[in-house]
Amino acid sequence: xxxxxxxxxxxxxxxxxxxxxxxxxxxxxxxxxxxxxxxxxxxxxxxxxxxxxxxxxxxxxxxxxxxxxxxxxxxxxxxxxxxxxxxxxxxxxxxxxxxxxxxxxxxxxxxxxxxxxxxxxxxxxxxxxxxxxxxxxxxxxxxxxxxxxxxxxxxxxxxxxxxxxxxxxxxxxxxxxxxxxxxxxxxxxxxxxxxxxxxxxxxxxxxxxxxxxxxxxxxxxxxxxxxxxxxxxxxxxxxxxxxxxxxxxxxxxxxxxxxxxxxxxxx
Amino acid sequence: xxxxxxxxxxxxxxxxxxxxxxxxxxxxxxxxxxxxxxxxxxxxxxxxxxxxxxxxxxxxxxxxxxxxxxxxxxxxxxxxxxxxxxxxxxxxxxxxxxxxxxxxxxxxxxxxxxxxxxxxxxxxxxxxxxxxxxxxxxxxxxxxxxxxxxxxxxxxxxxxxxxxxxxxxxxxxxxxxxxxxxxxxxxxxxxxxxxxxxxxxxxxxxxxxxxxxxxxxxxxxxxxxxxxxxxxxxxxxxxxxxxxxxxxxxxxxxxxxxxxxxxxxxxxxxxxxxxxxxxxxxxxxxxxxxxxxxxxxxxxxxxxxxxxxxxxxxxxxxxx
Numbered sequence: 001x002x003x004x005x006x007x008x009x010x011x012x013x014x015x016x017x018x019x020x021x022x023x024x025x026x027x028x029x030x031x032x033x034x035x036x037x038x039x040x041x042x043x044x045x046x047x048x049x050x051x052x053x054x055x056x057x058x059x060x061x062x063x064x065x066x067x068x069x070x071x072x073x074x075x076x077x078x079x080x081x082x083x084x085x086x087x088x089x090x091x092x093x094x095x096x097x098x099x100x101x102x103x104x105x106x107x108x109x110x111x112x113x114x115x116x117x118x119x120x121x122x123x124x125x126x127x128x129x130x131x132x133x134x135x136x137x138x139x140x141x142x143x144x145x146x147x148x149x150x151x152x153x154x155x156x157x158x159x160x161x162x163x164x165x166x167x168x169x170x171x172x173x174x175x176x177x178x179x180x181x182x183x184x185x186x187x188x189x190x191x192x193x194x195x196x197x198x199x200x201x202x203x204x205x206x207x208x209x210x211x212x213x214x215x216x217x218x219x220x221x222x223x224x225x226x227x228x229x230x231x232x233x234x235x236x237x238x239x240x241x242x243x244x245x246x247x248x249x250x251x252x253x254x255x256x257x258x259x260x261x262x263x264x265x266x267x
Numbered sequence: 268x269x270x271x272x273x274x275x276x277x278x279x280x281x282x283x284x285x286x287x288x289x290x291x292x293x294x295x296x297x298x299x300x301x302x303x304x305x306x307x308x309x310x311x312x313x314x315x316x317x318x319x320x321x322x323x324x325x326x327x328x329x330x331x332x333x334x335x336x337x338x339x340x341x342x343x344x345x346x347x348x349x350x351x352x353x354x355x356x357x358x359x360x361x362x363x364x365x366x367x368x369x370x371x372x373x374x375x376x377x378x379x380x381x382x383x384x385x386x387x388x389x390x391x392x393x394x395x396x397x398x399x400x401x402x403x404x405x406x407x408x409x410x411x412x413x414x415x416x417x418x419x420x421x422x423x424x425x426x427x428x429x430x431x432x433x434x435x436x437x438x439x440x441x442x443x444x445x446x447x448x449x450x451x452x453x454x455x456x457x458x459x460x461x462x463x464x465x466x467x468x469x470x471x472x473x474x475x476x477x478x479x480x481x482x483x484x485x486x487x488x489x490x491x492x493x494x495x496x497x498x499x500x501x502x503x504x505x506x507x508x509x510x511x512x513x514x515x516x517x518x519x520x521x522x523x524x525x526x527x528x529x530x531x532x533x534x535x536x537x538x539x540x541x542x543x544x545x546x547x548x549x550x551x552x553x554x555x556x557x558x559x560x561x562x563x564x565x566x567x568x569x570x571x572x573x574x575x576x577x578x579x580x581x582x583x584x585x586x587x
Contacts, residue, residue: 004373011361091356092370098320098344098352099374106335219533264283 001101005109011119018075019121023128026063030129034136047226050242052133057138059133060126060159061229064166068222073180073198074191079117080177081190083110084260088185088267103261107182113255114174122167126159148231158233162225165238169222172245173198175252176218181253182260186267195235215240218248271298271334273426273457274319278328281314288314289481291329296459296474301452303472303489304461305482305562307351307570311481313353313463316430319459333426346376351432355415359404361460363395363414366403368369371421389417394443406568408435416444427451430461445471469493469562479570493559498522499538501545502554512548518542527553 009015029049033039039053040046049063064072074121084107087093096106133139142150150158177194184190201217214220221241228232274296280290289311298303306312317323319330321338330337332344357366367386368506372379384468390399393413406414412435419427429448449471450460457531462468468475469489476486485492503509506529513519518535533541538557545552 001373004369007372008358008369011365013360090358091354092358093356094317094320094322094352095350095356095370096373097322098345098348098350099370100321101374102340102342262324264317264324266317 001105001109003113005113006116009113015079015117018079019124022067022071022075022121023125026059026066026125026129027132029063029066030059030132030136046222048229051143052137053198054137055142056135056137057135057142057155058229059137060129061162061225062133063125063129064122064162065223065226068166068169069202072121072125072166072170073173073210073253074113074195075121076118076173077177077194077198078126078187078191080114080174081192081194081252082187083114083192084181085184085187085248086181088265089187091267093267094265097265104257107178109262110181111174111178114178115171118170118174122163122170126163130159144229144231150229150231158228162228165225165228165241166222168242168245171253172218172248175249175256179259180253182256182263216244218244220244228262272296272331273298273300273333274302274459275331276315276319276328279315279325279330280293280319280327280526281311281323282316283328287481289318289478291481292478292481294476294483294486296457298457299452299455299471301458301471302460303468303475304459304478305463305465305468305475305566306478308463310478310570311438312478313430314481315478316350316352316428316459316461319428320348320352322344322352331503337437342375346374346422346500347425349419349422349430350428350430351412351415351419352428352430352499354434355411355418355429357414359410360402362400363406363410363417364399364413367399367418367421370418376422385421389420390414392420392447393417409437409440412436413440413444416447418448425456427456428461429457429458431463432460433462433464433467441467465562465566474552475562477501477566477569484569489562492565493562495558496558497533498558499531499533500554500556500558501541501548501552501558502527503529503545503552505550506530508548509545509550509552512550513541530558 033053036052039050041050046062047060047065052059052062084093087096097103141152142155144150173194176197177190180190198219201219205214205217205220221237221244224237224241227238233239272295274294276292276294279289279292292315296383304312314323318325319332319337321341324338333347335344337344364386367389368382371382371386390396393416394419395410395413398410403411403414416432433444436444445467448458460468460472472489474487475489475492501509504527505529506524509529510521510524513531514521516536518533519541520532520534522530522532538555542552542555
């Protein structure tokens, strides 16, 4: 079942189009920066982007910061929202269940596919950004956000942790979308449901009146990976972000399972 | 044919909120049956089929498939069941062949090594061998229906559950599918055929159940459902004499008389005795037909439709 799901993912043009677009956006930004030489002033615009002009080694982190607020969660929501609802929409869900594929098994396979897609997307974005950054801006030892220099070796593992952190955050999004996907037979509605949750979270995160709930919002710690490029690393928000996403992932996967395992499949 | 119940339901009931889709349904399908499952639109046929296959969970009652309880034993039982439920479902961007291969690989049973061969055979069987490589989105409705049937046949199931299998097919396609179903039953497969095409069921099914508003109204051999109405139609050049003679016989009620055709109602007299009596009396009998209701008559009678010929009360009550 798992291999079948992976085959479906890989053979689907949409998978590659969305990953291509995700990697394309930072590349486009890099081209503009390179041609004009105008970067955002320090402390303004997307994280790291100002520093990228002088050092391409920061570009993977900058690229992730570019796609993280909107583009990446949209891609993940659309993909994960399609997992179960898409099968229902094609009329294939009933045939999979009759085949028979156990409901829990089907859901686990869909989850694994979501994880694979998320990691693939994040890694491809980071890798493409590394190549683009290195060729366009050159690689030097990283100046940290705090001012000191980060040795190259150190920079590598910080980037790896960043990739894992972003992927983990996106898995939170994927879990919400997967749950939504078990609620409806329309992949579009499922993706929209997940995005509605994220937009709500982002709006509340900007609202001073919502200060009391901010630390529990799914999007609150997304950009905290910037702290990984400080010396010394500020682990507080990063570890809180990891833990918070773990709770979201557990709750929404549990809800998805509880709903799907007991649901009348009428699609 | 053995007596093993391939499908058995007891008191099967499904409520969706306040709506009772299926109520207290007792079905029994034996091994080797070609079982017709009939009912008007919205009578709970599809919900029943979905409960049989474990897609919808019953509110009350039990389902047994191949002697095992559903949905609990679904993981083992469903390996031996092929089905077509409410139209086929496929990934439109993939070819028919790739779709069959994916669905085959998704579940247990069936060796990987001979998958290609089984897929090719199934496509061949439904007459899609030529077009198996085209993406499904380029298929006509009829081709999709055939592909759905091919998917159901992939692992040579013991039981086939087919919900409206001839939907969207042209007359030739319908006949092809009917022939295929009969061939499968001859080969030992049990077929549960849900349909609203009465002629189709009347032609090929051995047993049938009729449901109306979620309840079972009849379940019997098709022959028994179509038991004679007791009316006999006589064609003779001398209907006057025939009517005179017939009315002299006890247990004969005179019916219509139109041209050379006379209809009588027999009650206690056999058609043979009537024939003998007429011939002995010198009436040349060209034709003597024992009238049977069509399945449509029985169906409309049992499901509350209007039966124009007023045969009410003469349909065998097979529900008990």
